[in-house]
Amino acid sequence: MMKKYILIPVIAAFVVFTSCQEKKSETKDSNTTEEVKKEPFFKLSLAQWSLNENIRFHGMNPFDFAKVADSLGFEGLEYVSQLYKPFYEEHGVDALVEKLAEESKTYNLENLLIMVDNEGDLADPDEAKRDEAVELHKKWVDAAAALGCHSIRVNTFGTNDPGIWHEAVVDGLIKLSTYAATKNINVLCENHGWLSSDADKLMNALEAVNMDNCGTLPDFGNWCVKRKDGEKWGDCEEEYPDKYKGIELLMPLAKAVSAKSYAFDDDGNETTLDYVRILKSVKDAGYTGYIGVEFEGGMPEEKGILDTKNLLLSASEKLN
Structure with missing residues (x-):
């Protein structure tokens, strides 16, 4: 009888102990699930233009x-092609690719795309000049393929007349994308000034191109469709009326996304762009690739980069 009375409390204690362990396990599993939910739906890349001031003016x-x-x-x-211009003009693009590949391998980073500038206008109304621009871009298609990138980003300057531009840019993009397809490289159009920043017109052009490897790189900023004195860069005279609608229009063909930022308030929010609203559009489009941080403001570049990165992460948590 003594043994029976001793065993009962032991068994009860075992039951209580087991129950507590199960609750701890459940709590742990619950916390783990919560942590998984907070993971961003995208990966983070850095657009080299975020460092352009340091590179161009401060010796980086x-x-x-x-x-x-x-x-x-x-x-x-x-990558941004123009930031390497002195090197590749002297040593060639192949030597550039070799050095970039070595650096990316050293730090185990993924090469994603090359932003190509100053290689002619793909929407030039003059077909001979347009064809020359296509030829000049081909070396960057080759470079992207050699680096293991998935895309190049191109500009679509040439004319700001909508009727002329549509026909010209469709022709230029088809010719370049046809070549790029042989290298398994995408040709991406960013809202990057003039009519490329008119999301409706850009999407109409890309629908006319109708090639799987010709898509978009939506930028959170860059919505100026007309600048003073018809310049490509400088003071803006007219902007696309609804940047949030513009991003939604561009996202279905997006193969990369650029998180532009200029300045931040005391709470860490971008002063001109609603990141939560924009990221919702990106997520709703089913995009799960890289989002590139592209800071372009007045504070020290590395601080602006980190502030943008932190804002992307905090904004993504609000979507879960």
């Missing part, structure tokens, strides 16, 4: 791009 070596991106916690690299 453009080949330190991978090193800086790694130190700031990024996984992917988005």
Whole structure:
């Protein structure tokens, strides 16, 4: 009888202990699930233009791009061709590719795309000049393929007359995309000024191109469709009326996304762009690729980059 009375409390204690362990396990599993839900739906890359002031005016070596991106916690690299112009003009694009590949491998970062500038106007009304621009872009298609990138980003300047521009840009993009397809490279149009920043007109042009490897790179900013004195860059005279609608229109063909930022308030929000609203449009479109941080403001560049990165992460948590 004594043994029976001793065993009952032991068994009861075991039941209580087991129950507590199960509750702890359930709590742990619940917390783990919650942590998974807070993971962003995208990966983070760094657009090299975020460092353009340091590179162009303050002596930063453009080949330190991978090193800086790694130190700031990024996984992917988005190169800007013009920042390497002195090097490739002297040594050639193949030598450039070799050095970039070495740097990205050193820091185990993924090469994503090359933003191509100053290689002629793909929407030039003059077909001979347009064809020349296509030829000049081909070396960057080759470079992107050699680096393991998925895309190049192109500009669509040439004319700001909508009727002339549509026919010209469709022709230029088809010719370049046809070549790029042989290298398994995408040709991406960013809202990057003039009629490319008119989302309706850009999408109409891309629908006319109708090629799987010709898509968009929606930028959160860059909505100026007309600048003073008809310049490509400078003071803006007219903007696309609804940037949030513009992003929604561009997202179905997006193969990359650029998180532009200029300035931040005391709460860490971008002063001109609703990141939560924009990210919702990106997520609703089913996009799960890289989002590139592209800071373009007045504060020190590395601080602006980190502020943009942190804003992307905090905004994504509000969507879960």
